[in-house]
Structures are given as C-alpha cells and as structure tokens.
Amino acid sequence: MKKFTSVSDVKNLQDIIKKALQIKENPQSETEKGKGKTIGLVFLNSSLRTRLSSQIAAQNLGLNVLTLNAAQEAWNLEFADGAIMNGDTVEHIKDAIEVLNQYCDIIAVRCFAGMKSKEDDVNESILSQFEQHAKVPVVSLESATRHPLQSLADCITITENWKEDRKPKVVLTWAPHIKPIAQAVGNSFTEWMQEMEVELIITNPVGYDLDKKFTKDTKVIHNQNEALKDADFIYVKNWSSFDDYAAMPEVKENWMLTGEKLKITNNAKIMHCLPVRRNVELSDEVMDGENSIIYQQAKNRIFSAQAVFSEILDEINP
Amino acid sequence: MKKFTSVSDVKNLQDIIKKALQIKENPQSETEKGKGKTIGLVFLNSSLRTRLSSQIAAQNLGLNVLTLNAAQEAWNLEFADGAIMNGDTVEHIKDAIEVLNQYCDIIAVRCFAGMKSKEDDVNESILSQFEQHAKVPVVSLESATRHPLQSLADCITITENWKEDRKPKVVLTWAPHIKPIAQAVGNSFTEWMQEMEVELIITNPVGYDLDKKFTKDTKVIHNQNEALKDADFIYVKNWSSFDDYAAMPEVKENWMLTGEKLKITNNAKIMHCLPVRRNVELSDEVMDGENSIIYQQAKNRIFSAQAVFSEILDEINP
Amino acid sequence: MKKFTSVSDVKNLQDIIKKALQIKENPQSETEKGKGKTIGLVFLNSSLRTRLSSQIAAQNLGLNVLTLNAAQEAWNLEFADGAIMNGDTVEHIKDAIEVLNQYCDIIAVRCFAGMKSKEDDVNESILSQFEQHAKVPVVSLESATRHPLQSLADCITITENWKEDRKPKVVLTWAPHIKPIAQAVGNSFTEWMQEMEVELIITNPVGYDLDKKFTKDTKVIHNQNEALKDADFIYVKNWSSFDDYAAMPEVKENWMLTGEKLKITNNAKIMHCLPVRRNVELSDEVMDGENSIIYQQAKNRIFSAQAVFSEILDEINP
Structure with missing residues (x-):
C-alpha cells in the first residue's frame, strides 16, 4: 500500500480485513517490522481514539512514534499557495510537510473540514497538500471528506458480527x-x-x-x-x-x-x-x-491502523 | 494489586516499601515485565512530577505508554449520568473510559478536586467513574481526596531517613x-x-x-x-x-x-x-x-510508581 | 562533552561534523548506547524541527524520551531568585530543575529570548538557571542568544555542499x-x-x-x-x-x-x-x-542532535 486516504488505496478489502483480524489475534506478531523507522502523527484537530489507537498500532510494529499537536506545539500554519506571509501565520504547510519528509517514513495527519468553504472542504485543501508534497506514504487520520481508518474498523466489526x-x-x-x-x-x-x-x-x-x-x-x-x-x-x-x-x-x-x-x-x-x-x-x-457494538468498533481502530501501517511498511521494506 | 487509589489497596505496606527500595537499587531489573502491555496516563490536570515519574516507571517496566492531556488533546468531557448532551460537552466520561478499557492494560488518571461542590469532591465524582467503569486496573495519579503515589513515595523517603x-x-x-x-x-x-x-x-x-x-x-x-x-x-x-x-x-x-x-x-x-x-x-x-529531603521525595516518585505498576502487572500476568 | 549550549562546548568542530555525517550514514549504529537512560526535552516555547529531530535522535540512541510542554502541561514557573511566590507563579524554576535532575540523565531545554529586557536576554536569564542548577548535562534547544544545535546542523550542511x-x-x-x-x-x-x-x-x-x-x-x-x-x-x-x-x-x-x-x-x-x-x-x-538546501539543513538537525547526545553519553558512561 502506497498511501491510505480512501478505500481506493486498498487493493483487496477482504484481504486487509483478514489481516486485521489476524493482528487482533496476536498484536505482537510483527514487533520488528518497523524497527528504526519513524511515523509522524500530526494532529490539526482533537482526537482520542485515533490518537491512542494509532500510537498503539505503531508501537506494536516497533515504529518510533512522533506525535505532534501542530497548532499548540509547533507554529501557526499558512495554507495558501503564493501567500505573502506578513500576517499571523508563521510556517507554510508545504515547508512543514517537507520537513516531515526528512524526519518520517510515514506521515499520518488529521485535518478536519473547516466547514466554512465548501470548495476548500470538497477539494481537501489540507490533505491534498500532504498528498502533493509528501515524499513518504501519507495516512489519513480523518480528513475533510473521509475517515478511512474508522471505516476499515467498521468493516472489521461488521465482519466479526x-x-x-x-x-x-x-x-x-x-x-x-x-x-x-x-x-x-x-x-x-x-x-x-x-x-x-x-x-x-x-x-x-x-x-x-x-x-x-x-x-x-x-x-x-x-x-x-x-x-x-x-x-x-x-x-x-x-x-x-x-x-x-x-x-x-x-x-x-x-x-x-x-x-x-x-x-x-x-x-x-x-x-x-x-x-x-x-x-x-x-x-x-x-x-x-x-x-x-460501539466499544468493539473503538477497539478495532487499533487493528485497522496496524493493518494499514503494516501494509505500508511492506511497501517501504519490500 | 488489583487497583491503586488509596492505602487500603496495599496488602502489606512494608513489603511494597521494600520492593520500591529494591527497584531504586536497580530500576532496570524488570524491563520485560510490561512488554506488549499498554498503560494510559490520563491527565485532567497539570502535572510535572507525576507525569514524568509515571512515564519513567512505565518505561522501566517495558510498558507502552500513552499520555493523554484529556481536555486539550481529546474532547470536552461530560460527567453527569443521564445528561442530555446538547451543550458544551462532546464525550461522556463513561464512553472515554470504555474506550480506554479497549486500549489499555492499566488506566492511570489525574483528576483534582473541583473545589466547588463538597459533595462532588468527597464522593470523588470523577475517580469513582473510573473505578466503576474501568475493566482494567485503575491507578490514581491524584484525585479529589487522595494522592496515594505521593504518599507511598513519602513512606519510602521516611524509611530511608x-x-x-x-x-x-x-x-x-x-x-x-x-x-x-x-x-x-x-x-x-x-x-x-x-x-x-x-x-x-x-x-x-x-x-x-x-x-x-x-x-x-x-x-x-x-x-x-x-x-x-x-x-x-x-x-x-x-x-x-x-x-x-x-x-x-x-x-x-x-x-x-x-x-x-x-x-x-x-x-x-x-x-x-x-x-x-x-x-x-x-x-x-x-x-x-x-x-x-524534598528532592529525594520527588525522586522516590519514580520507585513508588514503578512498585505499584509492577505489582499490578503481577496481577495481570499471574 | 559535558554540556552543549554554545560552540565553546565542542572540543573539535571537524570531529563532531565527521561524527554526525557517520551517524547520517547509519543512524541506528548506537541503539544500545542510551538504554536505561532518560533525556528530558523541556519546551518553554514552540518547536517543530527541534522537537521532532531531538526525539528521533534520542530514540536512535535508545534513550527514554520525556517531552514536557512546561507551561501547558506542568506549572506556571517563577524565575526570580528570592521571590515571595504569592502571585501567578506556582513553581520556581530552581525546583523544577532540581526535580529534572532526579529524573533525567540529560536535560535539554528550549527557552527563547523574552525580547523585553535586554539584560535578561543577554544574561540568558532562563538557560543560566539550568546551567547553574542542573546536576546532569544540559543541552540548549535554543536559548535567548544562541541556537547551537541549529548551527551545528548548518556546519554539517555546508560541509556536505x-x-x-x-x-x-x-x-x-x-x-x-x-x-x-x-x-x-x-x-x-x-x-x-x-x-x-x-x-x-x-x-x-x-x-x-x-x-x-x-x-x-x-x-x-x-x-x-x-x-x-x-x-x-x-x-x-x-x-x-x-x-x-x-x-x-x-x-x-x-x-x-x-x-x-x-x-x-x-x-x-x-x-x-x-x-x-x-x-x-x-x-x-x-x-x-x-x-x-533548506530542507537538507532541517534533516541534518537529527544528526546534529544525535552527535551531541552521543558525545554526552560518552561522558556519562565513560
């Protein structure tokens, strides 16, 4: 898997559901797979399940995990191409992404819809910048129009039930x-x-x-x-x-x-x-x-994320 | 030890003090004990010593550590049972705890007294929800009426002196x-x-x-x-x-x-x-x-936490 | 290396550049060096590159990493010696540092210039407290008058180019x-x-x-x-x-x-x-x-930090 931002990134849905269920049986089965590799989890919005389940999944794979609350811990981001940055924004999203490229083997990002401009949201104004500028695989931790790690967990949960x-x-x-x-x-x-x-x-x-x-x-x-x-x-x-x-x-x-x-x-x-x-x-x-079966869904977020990160690592380390 | 929220959870105080002092001699003596297990450290309030000493203690035991600043990183929590959640609160504490049950082998929580309602504080309105809904061992990182990891560190410090x-x-x-x-x-x-x-x-x-x-x-x-x-x-x-x-x-x-x-x-x-x-x-x-001997007390917070987490892991992995 | 707050802490600049470039060739060459040791990364200001590159560098060396956003996660700090603390400040920086001494083998701190008092900034009013009170090696993650990890990365980058x-x-x-x-x-x-x-x-x-x-x-x-x-x-x-x-x-x-x-x-x-x-x-x-070569500079922040942490570990574990 080269990236994970929608169902179209999944080669075979039944296969990845099966893989996730195997991981659920034995979450520690691939603890060496991510050794020496780093995943950056970038949060532009609040998160409980996604934050924790992604960390657990990454740790289960032996990945180094960097968690960044972008707005609070780093700098106020500019999103407009060609902007003359003489206002409140301190760093362009393009530059932040290029730096993450240098530091991470996988970049995962949560970026909600702004709910102000339909056009911005429909065009995934933030995620699209990650897709455009990232040189490493990008994983959506929920974007303006999709929440694919949740949906994969939903598929796993329905399969189980x-x-x-x-x-x-x-x-x-x-x-x-x-x-x-x-x-x-x-x-x-x-x-x-x-x-x-x-x-x-x-x-x-x-x-x-x-x-x-x-x-x-x-x-x-x-x-x-x-x-x-x-x-x-x-x-x-x-x-x-x-x-x-x-x-x-x-x-x-x-x-x-x-x-x-x-x-x-x-x-x-x-x-x-x-x-x-x-x-x-x-x-x-x-x-x-x-x-x-709502809490079961929440638990399956771990295995959804772990299956995705694992398939991405297969691509990185063929 | 099944949980740790007050002195009454300790079977034998002298034994756990002795254990903590042994850990202080060799903090890396049980680095495999927590492997593959996860502790969630949930902070509803500020923390320096508790935050850092708990992380060190958990890492010394090989545990995966999830640290969550609940209010800033996740969602605004509702505490009232039966609430119609049409106001500012986004997630019920019950649901947050049930999700933590799915993700963690130990849940540790810091929840200060609100200092507004005596009844709420005396009844440990927040910690009691963790005690009621958690299906894994709960550790208090200070609650409305008690700070048991501090007190155990105090006992260790007096014993040393x-x-x-x-x-x-x-x-x-x-x-x-x-x-x-x-x-x-x-x-x-x-x-x-x-x-x-x-x-x-x-x-x-x-x-x-x-x-x-x-x-x-x-x-x-x-x-x-x-x-x-x-x-x-x-x-x-x-x-x-x-x-x-x-x-x-x-x-x-x-x-x-x-x-x-x-x-x-x-x-x-x-x-x-x-x-x-x-x-x-x-x-x-x-x-x-x-x-x-105030800084010595602070240092002993590591061994207090590590002794408690270790005894809880004994219960989980008998 | 006993501490790292300016170029004068470096014994031989060409040697540490060479070491950083060797680390860049194989970042995982010293994964056992920091085992069982803890580095505290204390942020009094925003950070993206420094935060992430320091974490990666420390993880590459096998160090336990504690990241503390001091103001948001811990307590409002007092900096004045002899202050009667009956105002907004809750913990004296001296005490916070003494506690970090108990918890960490290396203390790294980011503390920008306040840009209000020239005297305070020129005298490094915050970093100097760390230098005075820390009993373990101190690393500057940028202070009022210097940003040495950046400068070392700059030297590495010029050498490469x-x-x-x-x-x-x-x-x-x-x-x-x-x-x-x-x-x-x-x-x-x-x-x-x-x-x-x-x-x-x-x-x-x-x-x-x-x-x-x-x-x-x-x-x-x-x-x-x-x-x-x-x-x-x-x-x-x-x-x-x-x-x-x-x-x-x-x-x-x-x-x-x-x-x-x-x-x-x-x-x-x-x-x-x-x-x-x-x-x-x-x-x-x-x-x-x-x-x-700006993004290359950013990448070299990892190897700059890793070379410094590694040389400090040599001092700790001779």
Missing part, C-alpha cells in the same frame, strides 16, 4: 446534533460499505443528502422508520447539509435512535464512531444496551 | 497559600502515616481541620510551635477548609515554615510534595537548607 | 519580518562559522548590527548587494535591533532575498533555519528553487 449466509442490511442513519458537523464519517462509511457484501441504505431528513460523489446509486430514504425496518446493523451519525453547505435545515421529526425504534429492526447491532452526544444522537438505553 | 529504633515524630503542618487548595495530599499523607510505625501529629489553624474520615484519632494541634517541638520529620502542605468547604478562614499567626521554627524541632527533616510556593509555604532558607 | 579547495564565501543576510525576532540564530551561526574554514560576511541594514560579542572582527556590510557578490552560501534570517533592543528601525530598501539577487552570487546555495515567512524573508522562487 455477521455469520449468516445472506447479505446483512446495513442502515446508515442521520442523527440530531447541536452544531454543524462534517460529512466525513458518513461519506467514508458509505464508500467502504459499497465495497462490502452488504445491502446498504442511507436515511436522513430532506436537505441532508450526502454528496452524490459518495452515495452514487446507494438508496437514500427520507423516512427513518421505513429505512430501519429489518435492519441488521444501524450506523448512527450526524452530519450537516452538503447542498446548503454546513447548514442545519429544520427537522421536525425526532431522529434520535431509541430503544423503541430498535424494535422495528432485526435486533440490529448499533454502531457509532464516537464521540457520541448521548440522549441527542442516541439514547442512553441504546448506547448502554446489549445491541451496541 | 530513619535508622533509629524509636518511632519518629512526624508532624504534618498546614502552611499558608494564596488560594484554596485541595486537602488531597494532607488526607493521603495522614492515612498512610497511620499505617507506618511513626508518631503522627497534625497541626493547622482553627477552621482548617481535615476531614475526620482521614484524621480519625490522630492528634490535631492548633498551635504550630507546640506541634513542631522535637519533630523528626515535618511535612509542609497547604489545604483549604474542609468544614466550610474550600474557604480560607483568616489566620493571624504566620504559619510559614522558617529556619527559626526548625530550631524547636529535633533537627527535623523537611518534606513537601511540590510544587511549593517559596517564601509563602516555607522560606528559601528551609527549602534550600540541608534538612530538606 | 562544499567540495572545492578554496574557502567558500558565506554571507549571513538579514531579511525582513513583521515583528521583533531574537538574534539567537544570527549570533549562533556567526560564532560557529568563525570556527569553520570559510570567509564569513554579515550584511544587515543600519541599526541591525548584531552584538559585537558575537560578531567580533567578522566583516559587517550594510549594503546587501555588495555583500552577496560572489557568495557561495547565503544564510537568510531576520533579527531585530540589538543596540536599540528589540526595536525595528525603518528599512527603506527591500532586503527580501529574490531570484534576481541570486544572480550576483556565485550560484549560491540558500540556507534558512525555518520556519520561514515566504515572500517576506525570501521569495517562493528562491525557497522552492534548486539552490535551496
């Missing part, structure tokens, strides 16, 4: 929130599920359809109850409007996932990428109920 | 400060000293008595000079009022520990957990004088 | 900036180049002469074009006035280094310590042009 012969019905349902949230997790889950042997349905209120670039021909239903019927897995996630970018059109029905709504499903497993706003996105009852 | 046959007279003396400080160190020192072969006396101004739950039948004297007489060890520490919670009742006498006051002691050794406000809690003369 | 028999002409040129910047890099580059086999010239506007203590008898020219003529290396860096301390006297000519100015040089290699304000200090054209 589905033993029937038929395709499971997987419903990605929008959930309420109090402020505009990026579409990254929704987009990413959608494009990974399209590669899995599942029946995927997306449900969200009118005005909240995800970017067609990601949904493609996946069925989108605006009635949550209709969508949830007979679901085997429900993925709960908020996102703001894509069309009217970052807006939050009024929603009259209550889209919070509750125990009552679970009854119309096929005893569905509940998924969420975390952090979750309890009793807003889903009820305590669902979060703490036996159908939740 | 006392070779006479009789019990030493140990005086815990209140010291001035400019703002309300928690009682955690005072409480904790008291309950650990009650398990040691020492004569313990507490001295503080009227209005500053510690919680009876900790002082029990330990003698409390409101006259500092009387208390300091013939002392072999003096532990200097400020705390705010427990009865009139977090208040700072007026104190007319000067309780700052000075060289003059040392004269009435039995050439007492001076202890303080640090950080210390020089020339407020104690004078430069005392801090920098030859009776101070 | 000069194969002719004659001495290269090296020009340190002042560059524009929007706010008052310390003289540390300029001072330090000057005193290291004075030890190299080069012809050094400094050029800066009137009012911007560096401290005579550093420039000594090095030629200072106030006409940039005249200075750049036939240059083999150009080191670009801003600094504020030393005489009228931290002032920014008006400069009428444009001192930004451009492609046009490069033409009067001997096809000079361009150097900068980074971070750089593009199109203020130098143009994009120069920064991204083939004459720039």
Whole structure:
C-alpha cells in the first residue's frame, strides 16, 4: 500500500480485513517490522481514539512514534499557495510537510473540514497538500471528506458480527446534533460499505443528502422508520447539509435512535464512531444496551491502523 | 494489586516499601515485565512530577505508554449520568473510559478536586467513574481526596531517613497559600502515616481541620510551635477548609515554615510534595537548607510508581 | 562533552561534523548506547524541527524520551531568585530543575529570548538557571542568544555542499519580518562559522548590527548587494535591533532575498533555519528553487542532535 486516504488505496478489502483480524489475534506478531523507522502523527484537530489507537498500532510494529499537536506545539500554519506571509501565520504547510519528509517514513495527519468553504472542504485543501508534497506514504487520520481508518474498523466489526449466509442490511442513519458537523464519517462509511457484501441504505431528513460523489446509486430514504425496518446493523451519525453547505435545515421529526425504534429492526447491532452526544444522537438505553457494538468498533481502530501501517511498511521494506 | 487509589489497596505496606527500595537499587531489573502491555496516563490536570515519574516507571517496566492531556488533546468531557448532551460537552466520561478499557492494560488518571461542590469532591465524582467503569486496573495519579503515589513515595523517603529504633515524630503542618487548595495530599499523607510505625501529629489553624474520615484519632494541634517541638520529620502542605468547604478562614499567626521554627524541632527533616510556593509555604532558607529531603521525595516518585505498576502487572500476568 | 549550549562546548568542530555525517550514514549504529537512560526535552516555547529531530535522535540512541510542554502541561514557573511566590507563579524554576535532575540523565531545554529586557536576554536569564542548577548535562534547544544545535546542523550542511579547495564565501543576510525576532540564530551561526574554514560576511541594514560579542572582527556590510557578490552560501534570517533592543528601525530598501539577487552570487546555495515567512524573508522562487538546501539543513538537525547526545553519553558512561 502506497498511501491510505480512501478505500481506493486498498487493493483487496477482504484481504486487509483478514489481516486485521489476524493482528487482533496476536498484536505482537510483527514487533520488528518497523524497527528504526519513524511515523509522524500530526494532529490539526482533537482526537482520542485515533490518537491512542494509532500510537498503539505503531508501537506494536516497533515504529518510533512522533506525535505532534501542530497548532499548540509547533507554529501557526499558512495554507495558501503564493501567500505573502506578513500576517499571523508563521510556517507554510508545504515547508512543514517537507520537513516531515526528512524526519518520517510515514506521515499520518488529521485535518478536519473547516466547514466554512465548501470548495476548500470538497477539494481537501489540507490533505491534498500532504498528498502533493509528501515524499513518504501519507495516512489519513480523518480528513475533510473521509475517515478511512474508522471505516476499515467498521468493516472489521461488521465482519466479526455477521455469520449468516445472506447479505446483512446495513442502515446508515442521520442523527440530531447541536452544531454543524462534517460529512466525513458518513461519506467514508458509505464508500467502504459499497465495497462490502452488504445491502446498504442511507436515511436522513430532506436537505441532508450526502454528496452524490459518495452515495452514487446507494438508496437514500427520507423516512427513518421505513429505512430501519429489518435492519441488521444501524450506523448512527450526524452530519450537516452538503447542498446548503454546513447548514442545519429544520427537522421536525425526532431522529434520535431509541430503544423503541430498535424494535422495528432485526435486533440490529448499533454502531457509532464516537464521540457520541448521548440522549441527542442516541439514547442512553441504546448506547448502554446489549445491541451496541460501539466499544468493539473503538477497539478495532487499533487493528485497522496496524493493518494499514503494516501494509505500508511492506511497501517501504519490500 | 488489583487497583491503586488509596492505602487500603496495599496488602502489606512494608513489603511494597521494600520492593520500591529494591527497584531504586536497580530500576532496570524488570524491563520485560510490561512488554506488549499498554498503560494510559490520563491527565485532567497539570502535572510535572507525576507525569514524568509515571512515564519513567512505565518505561522501566517495558510498558507502552500513552499520555493523554484529556481536555486539550481529546474532547470536552461530560460527567453527569443521564445528561442530555446538547451543550458544551462532546464525550461522556463513561464512553472515554470504555474506550480506554479497549486500549489499555492499566488506566492511570489525574483528576483534582473541583473545589466547588463538597459533595462532588468527597464522593470523588470523577475517580469513582473510573473505578466503576474501568475493566482494567485503575491507578490514581491524584484525585479529589487522595494522592496515594505521593504518599507511598513519602513512606519510602521516611524509611530511608530513619535508622533509629524509636518511632519518629512526624508532624504534618498546614502552611499558608494564596488560594484554596485541595486537602488531597494532607488526607493521603495522614492515612498512610497511620499505617507506618511513626508518631503522627497534625497541626493547622482553627477552621482548617481535615476531614475526620482521614484524621480519625490522630492528634490535631492548633498551635504550630507546640506541634513542631522535637519533630523528626515535618511535612509542609497547604489545604483549604474542609468544614466550610474550600474557604480560607483568616489566620493571624504566620504559619510559614522558617529556619527559626526548625530550631524547636529535633533537627527535623523537611518534606513537601511540590510544587511549593517559596517564601509563602516555607522560606528559601528551609527549602534550600540541608534538612530538606524534598528532592529525594520527588525522586522516590519514580520507585513508588514503578512498585505499584509492577505489582499490578503481577496481577495481570499471574 | 559535558554540556552543549554554545560552540565553546565542542572540543573539535571537524570531529563532531565527521561524527554526525557517520551517524547520517547509519543512524541506528548506537541503539544500545542510551538504554536505561532518560533525556528530558523541556519546551518553554514552540518547536517543530527541534522537537521532532531531538526525539528521533534520542530514540536512535535508545534513550527514554520525556517531552514536557512546561507551561501547558506542568506549572506556571517563577524565575526570580528570592521571590515571595504569592502571585501567578506556582513553581520556581530552581525546583523544577532540581526535580529534572532526579529524573533525567540529560536535560535539554528550549527557552527563547523574552525580547523585553535586554539584560535578561543577554544574561540568558532562563538557560543560566539550568546551567547553574542542573546536576546532569544540559543541552540548549535554543536559548535567548544562541541556537547551537541549529548551527551545528548548518556546519554539517555546508560541509556536505562544499567540495572545492578554496574557502567558500558565506554571507549571513538579514531579511525582513513583521515583528521583533531574537538574534539567537544570527549570533549562533556567526560564532560557529568563525570556527569553520570559510570567509564569513554579515550584511544587515543600519541599526541591525548584531552584538559585537558575537560578531567580533567578522566583516559587517550594510549594503546587501555588495555583500552577496560572489557568495557561495547565503544564510537568510531576520533579527531585530540589538543596540536599540528589540526595536525595528525603518528599512527603506527591500532586503527580501529574490531570484534576481541570486544572480550576483556565485550560484549560491540558500540556507534558512525555518520556519520561514515566504515572500517576506525570501521569495517562493528562491525557497522552492534548486539552490535551496533548506530542507537538507532541517534533516541534518537529527544528526546534529544525535552527535551531541552521543558525545554526552560518552561522558556519562565513560
């Protein structure tokens, strides 16, 4: 694997899921693989799971780990090409990346959507600079439009929880929130599920359809109850409007996932990428109920990251 | 040892002191013990000694170390059970702990008293959530009412500095400060000293008595000079009022520990957990004088932590 | 090497450059040298290159690495001797250093000039406390008046880029900036180049002469074009006035280094310590042009630090 920023970087999805599950069986099986190599984990945004799971995964592979909270620990970054840097910004992202090239064998970066300019976010204004300027493999730790390490963990989790012969019905349902949230997790889950042997349905209120670039021909239903019927897995996630970018059109029905709504499903497993706003996105009852596989998802973040770093090391040390 | 949040988690105090002193002789004696295991050090508050000594101790045992500055690096935490999270908090402490369960073999946490609600602090509103939800051993890196790794280091330090046959007279003396400080160190020192072969006396101004739950039948004297007489060890520490919670009742006498006051002691050794406000809690003369064993105490924080982590690893890998 | 805060701590400059270049050939050649030893990297200021390169260098030597963002993670520090600490400061720098003595085998510290009191900065009010109180070797990660790890990396870089028999002409040129910047890099580059086999010239506007203590008898020219003529290396860096301390006297000519100015040089290699304000200090054209060896300089920071740490370990483990 040469880089990891979307599902298209994965040669064979079933193979990497299998590899991740083998790693889960024995996380210490490749402790020499990264010896003498360095991974830089660059955080332009907050992180709990991604931060910790990436560190564990890297340490399990024997990699040196550098963790950088870019804004707080280093310098205020300039992102505009050709900028005359006579303002608040102290270092151009291009130069920071070129320096990381000198120091790291793998560069991993978290850079959320700014939620201000649709064009900037759609074009991945930050991640694209890493893809353009990095001379070593780049791993996305969530970017403006995707969260691929999460999605791979989601695929691992669904694989672990589905033993029937038929395709499971997987419903990605929008959930309420109090402020505009990026579409990254929704987009990413959608494009990974399209590669899995599942029946995927997306449900969200009118005005909240995800970017067609990601949904493609996946069925989108605006009635949550209709969508949830007979679901085997429900993925709960908020996102703001894509069309009217970052807006939050009024929603009259209550889209919070509750125990009552679970009854119309096929005893569905509940998924969420975390952090979750309890009793807003889903009820305590669902979060703490036996159908939740949310913490298992969180654990699988380790093996998702470790499988990806391991495949990248295969490329570096052929 | 299954967890470490107070002296009651220690089976035999003399044994763990002996173990810590053996580790001090050879800190690298168990470098394989933690291999492949992960400790998460979660800081909800500032820390210098605890942060660094815990990292060294963990590294000496071969543990992977994850250090998380929870508020700055991760998400704003919700602590209220059943909260409808439609405000500033982004992740419930329960969920953060459940995720740490997935990632760590030991969870260590620093969570100071909030000094606003006596009830919250007395009930250890944060640490208790860790004790309730953690599925792996929990280590306190200081909580609302106790600082047990400090107290164990204090026991080690007194042991190193006392070779006479009789019990030493140990005086815990209140010291001035400019703002309300928690009682955690005072409480904790008291309950650990009650398990040691020492004569313990507490001295503080009227209005500053510690919680009876900790002082029990330990003698409390409101006259500092009387208390300091013939002392072999003096532990200097400020705390705010427990009865009139977090208040700072007026104190007319000067309780700052000075060289003059040392004269009435039995050439007492001076202890303080640090950080210390020089020339407020104690004078430069005392801090920098030859009776101070304060930096030795700080060093012993490594061996206190290492002995505890080591005993916890014994429980994990029987 | 007993400490590393200026060029005078280096016994033989050519030897340590040679050692650094050997390390560059094989960075993993001494992975056991620091085993069981701990280096504390204390940051009182922002850092990207220094932070990451020091961590890599230390990890390559097998050292345990403790990284402390002093202000954010620990306590607000008091610097005044004899202070009555009844204000905002919580811990005296002396005590923090004494604790680091207990925890670390090497203490490395970054402490910029405050740019307020010339006397404080000239006297290295912070670094001098480390030099005075540290009982283990101290390494400067940039201080008020010097940046020696950068300067050593600069020497390595010039050595790599000069194969002719004659001495290269090296020009340190002042560059524009929007706010008052310390003289540390300029001072330090000057005193290291004075030890190299080069012809050094400094050029800066009137009012911007560096401290005579550093420039000594090095030629200072106030006409940039005249200075750049036939240059083999150009080191670009801003600094504020030393005489009228931290002032920014008006400069009428444009001192930004451009492609046009490069033409009067001997096809000079361009150097900068980074971070750089593009199109203020130098143009994009120069920064991204083939004459720039700026990223190579950044890479050499690893080997500069590793050579220094390695020589210090030789002193610790003779």
